Amino acid sequence: MQHRSYPTRPGTPAPAVPPFALHLLHGVWVASCPDCGHELGRSRDQEAAERAGERRRCPICQPTHQHAQGVA
Numbered sequence: 001m002q003h004r005s006y007p008t009r010p011g012t013p014a015p016a017v018p019p020f021a022l023h024l025l026h027g028v029w030v031a032s033c034p035d036c037g038h039e040l041g042r043s044r045d046q047e048a049a050e051r052a053g054e055r056r057r058c059p060i061c062q063p064t065h066q067h068a069q070g071v072a
């Protein structure tokens with residue numbers, strides 16, 4: 001029996017809005033998950049914080065598939 005290695009999804013999720021929230025706290029830009037508020041990255045540079053928010057995904061709301069679990 002074979003099973004698909006990659007679950008196919010209808011269309012590619014490409015939201016216009018960035019998948020993170022950006023806040024300026026005490027002069028430091030903090031990129032966090034807009035849903036649960038999990039911090040994705042922070043920097044004194046707004047662009048750097050945005051890049052951190054774009055590169056990282058919330059491990060709680062959007063778990064990555066980098067580490068396969070339970071696959072023997």
Ligand SMILES: [Zn+2]
Pocket residue numbers: 033034035036037038058059060061062
């Ligand atoms: Zn989240």
